[in-house]
Amino acid sequence: MFVDSHCHLDFPELLNRIDEVLDSMKSAQVESALCVAVTLEGLPGVLALAAAHKNLYASVGVHPEYRDSIEPSVEILLDHAKNPKVVAIGETGLDYHWHKADDTDWQRERFRVHIRAAKACGKPLIIHTREAAEDTLRIMDEEGALAVGGVMHCFTESLDIAERAMAHGFYISLSGIVTFKNAKQIKEVAASIPLDRMLIETDSPYLAPVPYRGKTNEPAYVRHVAEEIAVLRGISVEEVAQATKANFYRLFKINSL
Numbered sequence: 001m002f003v004d005s006h007c008h009l010d011f012p013e014l015l016n017r018i019d020e021v022l023d024s025m026k027s028a029q030v031e032s033a034l035c036v037a038v039t040l041e042g043l044p045g046v047l048a049l050a051a052a053h054k055n056l057y058a059s060v061g062v063h064p065e066y067r068d069s070i071e072p073s074v075e076i077l078l079d080h081a082k083n084p085k086v087v088a089i090g091e092t093g094l095d096y097h098w099h100k101a102d103d104t105d106w107q108r109e110r111f112r113v114h115i116r117a118a119k120a121c122g123k124p125l126i127i128h129t130r131e132a133a134e135d136t137l138r139i140m141d142e143e144g145a146l147a148v149g150g151v152m153h154c155f156t157e158s159l160d161i162a163e164r165a166m167a168h169g170f171y172i173s174l175s176g177i178v179t180f181k182n183a184k185q186i187k188e189v190a191a192s193i194p195l196d197r198m199l200i201e202t203d204s205p206y207l208a209p210v211p212y213r214g215k216t217n218e219p220a221y222v223r224h225v226a227e228e229i230a231v232l233r234g235i236s237v238e239e240v241a242q243a244t245k246a247n248f249y250r251l252f253k254i255n256s257l
Contacts, residue, residue: 001029001241002226003248004219005173006091006126006153006201009035009056010045013205013216021218022053028220031055031245034252036091036126036153038063040070043080050085057254058083059126061090061114064107065098071110077117087252089118090126091153094139097130104132108139115143118150124251125150127170133161140168151251154203155189162189166197171251173199176209176217179228191232195243199251200225 004025008014014021025033032055037046039062050058060080062072077089092114094107118125127150129136140146149169154177155162162172172193178186190198200222202208208217209224223237226244230237249255 001031001238001245002200002222003245004030004033004202004204004222005151005199005244005248006036006175007033007204007219008038008206009033009049009204009219010042011205014218015045015049018049021220024218024220028223030219030222032057032248032254033219034059034087034248036088037061038091039066040072040076047080047083047085056085057087057252058085059088059090060086061092061126062110063091064093064095064110064128067099067106072113072117074113074117074120077114078121081117081121081123086123087254088124088126088150089114089121090150091128092125093128094132094136095128095130096132096135108135111136111139112143115140115145115148118148119144122148124148125170127152128154129157133157137161137164137168140165145169149251151199153201154207156186157189158185159189159192162193166193171197171199171247173201174225174229175201175203176207176213176221176225178232179209179224180213181210187232190229195233195240196247198229198240198244199247200229200240200244
């Protein structure tokens, strides 16, 4: 019924109890999950999970916060993208929260490399943006990200930014943050964007939704994201689940289980 479009099952908090996590997914009617890479060093673990489980998929990329990680090239990304369980490039993008804009040329160049690789292999992008929305959209435009599209994951920006990203052919993915009481801007996005441009995610092990806020997040909890969106839009949770599941399989070119 549900799909978690973005999680990190290779992180120790989840990997160390992976059988329990997968059982909980099944019990919560979460049929698939995309395990997203954040470094090349950690990629083998991501690929191993996807290879071992029919309902898990993988991405390849280097997160913008990991400055000291092995730097990806277009060629390296393309080589890993040949793996049949790799359905996306990323997560990639810009994050100025810890690295300010005047010291982030390396981030912007890394982001461009990912977009070029995505265009070369025809796989969509998973984009992370934090305190860097204008530069993110500018680089997407300059590099022609519209050619492959993708998803703005764990979206925390304004409705205007969401609309501009959708104009670039991107989906908007909402996380457990939408359940937080003071997340008014994200709730507005959840209530306003077209349902056929929406994904849901956990970003687990982080950002657990209410009623698990502050605890380790896991894919089973994506149901609570869908339930909050349903309330905000005045529709059934089943409608949210079916739409976001269909969007997931369409975007990542996966045959529905």
